Amino acid sequence: MKSFDYDLIVIGGGSGGVRAARIAGGYGKKVALCEADQLGGTCVIRGCVPKKLMVYAASYQKMFKAAKAFGWDINAEFDFRTLQNNKDREIKRLNTIYHGLIDNAGVDLFPHHASFIDQHTIKAGDKTFSGEHIIIATGGTPHMPDIPGIEYVINSNQALELKALPQSMVIYGGGYIAVEFAGIFNALGVAVKLVYRGPQLLRGFDDQVAQFAQQSFVDSGIQVITQTSISAVEKTAREYQCITENGDTIAADCVFFATGRKPNSQGLNLDKIDVKTQSDGRIQVDKKQATTVGHIYAVGDVSNADQLTPVAIKEGHLLVDRLFKGSHRLMEYDNIPSTVFSMPEIGRCGLTEAEACEHYSQVKCYTSEFRAMKFAMSEVQEKTLMKIVVCEDSDRVLGIHVVGADAGEIIQGFAVAMKQGLTRSQLQKTIGIHPTSAEELVTL
Ligand SMILES: Cc1cc2nc3c(=O)[nH]c(=O)nc-3n(C[C@H](O)[C@H](O)[C@H](O)COP(=O)(O)OP(=O)(O)OC[C@H]3O[C@@H](n4cnc5c(N)ncnc54)[C@H](O)[C@@H]3O)c2cc1C
Numbered sequence: 001m002k003s004f005d006y007d008l009i010v011i012g013g014g015s016g017g018v019r020a021a022r023i024a025g026g027y028g029k030k031v032a033l034c035e036a037d038q039l040g041g042t043c044v045i046r047g048c049v050p051k052k053l054m055v056y057a058a059s060y061q062k063m064f065k066a067a068k069a070f071g072w073d074i075n076a077e078f079d080f081r082t083l084q085n086n087k088d089r090e091i092k093r094l095n096t097i098y099h100g101l102i103d104n105a106g107v108d109l110f111p112h113h114a115s116f117i118d119q120h121t122i123k124a125g126d127k128t129f130s131g132e133h134i135i136i137a138t139g140g141t142p143h144m145p146d147i148p149g150i151e152y153v154i155n156s157n158q159a160l161e162l163k164a165l166p167q168s169m170v171i172y173g174g175g176y177i178a179v180e181f182a183g184i185f186n187a188l189g190v191a192v193k194l195v196y197r198g199p200q201l202l203r204g205f206d207d208q209v210a211q212f213a214q215q216s217f218v219d220s221g222i223q224v225i226t227q228t229s230i231s232a233v234e235k236t237a238r239e240y241q242c243i244t245e246n247g248d249t250i251a252a253d254c255v256f257f258a259t260g261r262k263p264n265s266q267g268l269n270l271d272k273i274d275v276k277t278q279s280d281g282r283i284q285v286d287k288k289q290a291t292t293v294g295h296i297y298a299v300g301d302v303s304n305a306d307q308l309t310p311v312a313i314k315e316g317h318l319l320v321d322r323l324f325k326g327s328h329r330l331m332e333y334d335n336i337p338s339t340v341f342s343m344p345e346i347g348r349c350g351l352t353e354a355e356a357c358e359h360y361s362q363v364k365c366y367t368s369e370f371r372a373m374k375f376a377m378s379e380v381q382e383k384t385l386m387k388i389v390v391c392e393d394s395d396r397v398l399g400i401h402v403v404g405a406d407a408g409e410i411i412q413g414f415a416v417a418m419k420q421g422l423t424r425s426q427l428q429k430t431i432g433i434h435p436t437s438a439e440e441l442v443t444l
């Protein structure tokens with residue numbers, strides 16, 4: 001039998017790659033992990049974690065505003081540098097923890113860009129080594145449209161590393177990153193213009209939810225400009241000017257494009273080893289995460305439509321369990337919950353109303369709009385929306401959607417129930433916790 005230097009080589013030390021490498025190492029396997037940048041990947045270094053720290057920073061603005069009605073007289077000053085310094089320190093701390101996890105699992109770390117020499121051999125820096133199994137977990141990077149002046153535009157990586165807050169910012173895009181950062185910068189005092197090419201932000205979300213959220217963003221002070229495409233960016237002595245398709249200009253001190261992400265499938269020599277990619281660059285995998293070459297696998301954003309950290313982690317973990325522990329469990333993609341950490345947050349699990357109507361004949365929706373008690377006495381006008389999508393025939397809850405404070409925390413618990421086949425009558429049998437916002441979901 002052919003022998004290899006490693007039982008498993010993992011390319012990419014982000015959410016999926018680190019989980020796969022350290023679990024395989026923990027099973028006593030000989031594992032190599034190649035990481036071109038910093039261990040932790042997008043989520044820890046330039047994604048979920050620094051973003052959420054900024055969301056927390058920004059959320060104080062609303063709380064200070066609401067505090068007045070509760071008797072607090074606060075003269076709050078915000079120092080962006082303190083936030084950025086503390087955030088960077090926290091990311092460094094997490095990066096060190098990731099190194100510890102890898103060391104403790106006995107994984108050999110190669111801190112270099114890796115590429116395939118052949119179907120079993122990897123080159124990382126000046127080292128070449130072979131593996132019986134290889135996992136590609138190289139994630140993705142921001143996609144920037146090829147338009148004149150794109151060199152003046154920042155992406156999410158740079159938005160997280162700003163040294164000072166601009167006075168005004170154009171954010172282009174209508175997805176997760178665009179609305180999250182619009183909320184952050186707006187609350188921190190930047191005049192935000194959120195520009196989107198389509199008619200309605202948050203395409204793919206429930207229509208009612210997306211409309212409600214968009215109105216909330218407008219109410220919070222964000223200028224939302226829809227049906228507008230930016231075709232060029234120009235620099236003047238004082239600012240940047242976004243030129244729209246109609247020839248109008250939208251000016252700001254900073255222009256930030258959040259126009260999606262592209263998979264890191266380039267530069268790996270995949271075409272030379274017969275690993276196939278789709279037209280959008282994503283690596284083609286089957287339900288066992290296998291690529292078109294049986295012993296080479298791909299997990300996470302490089303192969304996935306659901307670009308979420310817990311999805312990458314679960315895919316990596318289940319794959320290693322199948323490879324080295326005799327497990328047969330496959331990744332399940334139904335009822336994956338997610339939350340947009342905009343202001344207010346948007347939590348979702350399951351189907352939108354439109355998706356439900358496509359698949360079921362008897363769909364009924366139960367909704368409630370109210371002002372959370374937290375803000376009731378204050379000048380904060382933010383409203384909450386709760387929506388349940390139900391199949392009338394079976395009584396099954398097909399979707400739950402929440403727009404409002406703590407939507408992510410609320411949806412996580414309901415996602416457990418939805419995974420178990422939650423019905424509306426089970427919701428109705430459940431006693432609420434009063435006074436909370438979440439109790440609305442069991443009284444609708
Ligand atoms: C701004 C932002 C906010 C986000 N917020 C959330 C959130 O709140 N919740 C959530 O669930 N998801 C969020 N995401 C998405 C989440 O970060 C990704 O889904 C997740 O990180 C994907 O993990 P991964 O392992 O596939 O790839 P990554 O975490 O991207 O890791 C890939 C790693 O591979 C390395 N690499 C690439 N090519 C090579 C090579 N050839 N050789 C060696 N190393 C290589 C890269 O340097 C990187 O470290 C966010 C993303 C962004 C950009």
Ligand SMILES: NC(=O)c1ccc[n+]([C@@H]2O[C@H](COP(=O)([O-])OP(=O)(O)OC[C@H]3O[C@@H](n4cnc5c(N)ncnc54)[C@H](O)[C@@H]3O)[C@@H](O)[C@H]2O)c1
Binds near residue numbers: 145173180261341
């Ligand atoms: N809270 C979270 O869980 C979270 C947060 C951030 C990102 N993410 C993940 O990362 C992924 C990437 O985030 P994103 O916001 O960059 O992508 P996205 O797909 O959510 O949104 C991209 C936006 O850019 C627009 N767009 C794409 N190409 C364009 C072009 N050429 N010109 C103009 N507009 C264009 C799209 O219409 C869309 O509105 C998300 O889909 C999500 O899976 C998750």
